[in-house]
Amino acid sequence: MLIVGPSLGTGVKALWGPAIADLAPYFTVIGWDLPGHGDGTPVTEGFSIEELAAGVKALIEKLESEGQLDASQGLYYAGVSVGGATGYQLGISFPGLFKGIAPICTAAKIGTPEAWNERADLVEKAGTPTMVSGSALRWFAPGFIEKNPVVSTNLLHTLQDADRVSYAFVSRALAGYDVREQLGQISDPLIAIAGRHDAVCPPEDAEFAAARVQKGHSAVVETAAHLAPAEDPAATTQLLVDFFLGEGVAAGSDRLPGDTYDAGMVVRREVLGSEHVDRATSSSNAFTDEFQEMITRYAWGTIWTRPGLPRTTRSAITLTAMIAGGYWEELEMHVHAALRNGMTPEEIKEVFLQSAIYCSVPAANVAFKIGKKVLEEYEK
The missing domain is CATH 3.40.50.1820 (Alpha/Beta hydrolase fold, catalytic domain)
Known part of the structure; x- marks a missing residue:
């Protein structure tokens, strides 16, 4: 019935x-x-x-x-x-x-x-x-x-x-x-x-x-x-x-x-923005589909949905990891995400300054250039 x-x-x-x-x-x-x-x-x-x-x-x-x-x-x-x-x-x-x-x-x-x-x-x-x-x-x-x-x-x-x-x-x-x-x-x-x-x-x-x-x-x-x-x-x-x-x-x-995929997709859109997620999923094909699904299910649906840390803290950790690994394209995306999650420009600056000590000054130098570019876009 x-x-x-x-x-x-x-x-x-x-x-x-x-x-x-x-x-x-x-x-x-x-x-x-x-x-x-x-x-x-x-x-x-x-x-x-x-x-x-x-x-x-x-x-x-x-x-x-x-x-x-x-x-x-x-x-x-x-x-x-x-x-x-x-x-x-x-x-x-x-x-x-x-x-x-x-x-x-x-x-x-x-x-x-x-x-x-x-x-x-x-x-x-x-x-x-x-x-x-x-x-x-x-x-x-x-x-x-x-x-x-x-x-x-x-x-x-x-x-x-x-x-x-x-x-x-x-x-x-x-x-x-x-x-x-x-x-x-x-x-x-x-x-x-x-x-x-x-x-x-x-x-x-x-x-x-x-x-x-x-x-x-x-x-x-x-x-x-x-x-x-x-x-x-x-x-x-x-x-x-x-x-x-x-x-x-x-x-x-x-x-x-x-399935954690659904919770992950909600958080992924909230953090990265629907426009970015739509671009990523629409450009996916048979070769990359499973990778996109894995990211959504495990990174966003299993980790980012956990209640133990506020999203601002998770953003700070992620920014540091991107700087440490030299993942500059991902860093730019996550500076946008950090602002969307509620981090202030001052807090992002402090993360970059600390990364100069624990990651390297050259890495922090690149991070500051990327952060400056994103903040200028954000303020327009």
């Missing part, structure tokens, strides 16, 4: 309908709608994401009591955007309810409370049609609307037809949603799926969550933005089937849930 949840502004049929043919051989699919969206009944009072999660649990219990659902056969959950946020909350509030959870195109915190409350105020006064043009830009990857006019039109019509008051209540629920500090409580196997072109909840958000839950993994749908099941139903289904039914997360990958 697969329970699927919608995103803000969509109905579950319009969002998940394109994927049903792919999912049907593997799962009995049951969807739920947000209040005032799709088949959901409009509401007159506000609610929280926690209450949405409780509502999903109540739906499961109701279907069980009516004999329409047998939880003993195994329950799985997948939800998009606010439906994915509900997935995180389900894992926190009801551990063990699902054999696996897949938050899709979402994050442990989405946007800012101010932005959500402003949107709620606007839609409450002017209606959901005010959201159509902006959502068309955010929801779909470049070229999708032109190539898939029926799917995109169905989704945008669902948004236009959504109850404005209920839409505002969902927006206010997202304003109060932030489970970043609670992710470690999630013990169910979880795969956080992101769309490569998603500007709302980029892949970094999926990596962040996957690294912090107990049994997490992240994956990317390369052709999608914010509505992956509708944009690329085959790729989304393949990820769900592989993860939930134990076939391995992606074709050609032998990584398992909770």
Whole structure:
């Protein structure tokens, strides 16, 4: 049994309908709608994401009591955007309810409370049609609307037809949603799926969550933005089937849930910057792929994630090691990383001065030239 949840502004049929043919051989699919969206009944009072999660649990219990659902056969959950946020909350509030959870195109915190409350105020006064043009830009990857006019039109019509008051209540629920500090409580196997072109909840958000839950993994749908099941139903289904039914997360990958690779990729991006990491991984090929994976898993996922030292201290140690070894290209990269980790120029200077004594004056001389260059770039 697969329970699927919608995103803000969509109905579950319009969002998940394109994927049903792919999912049907593997799962009995049951969807739920947000209040005032799709088949959901409009509401007159506000609610929280926690209450949405409780509502999903109540739906499961109701279907069980009516004999329409047998939880003993195994329950799985997948939800998009606010439906994915509900997935995180389900894992926190009801551990063990699902054999696996897949938050899709979402994050442990989405946007800012101010932005959500402003949107709620606007839609409450002017209606959901005010959201159509902006959502068309955010929801779909470049070229999708032109190539898939029926799917995109169905989704945008669902948004236009959504109850404005209920839409505002969902927006206010997202304003109060932030489970970043609670992710470690999630013990169910979880795969956080992101769309490569998603500007709302980029892949970094999926990596962040996957690294912090107990049994997490992240994956990317390369052709999608914010509505992956509708944009690329085959790729989304393949990820769900592989993860939930134990076939391995992606074709050609032998990584398992909770692999240190995921935690390593989060830290690697935080320390070196996503632009650098994307360059390194995009230029990788069959000859270097395993080396890149080893670096991410062991250097970043095993050492840099350890709690015993603050990142500024780890940066100081790394700078010294680069100077001692004469690894000047790596030193330049790690001066940037040290600044990103919170080291001050004065602290970096002190590391270089000490290296003059313990490594060599010539080595420190080169280090100061590199450091000066990086700091000048940093100050521009």
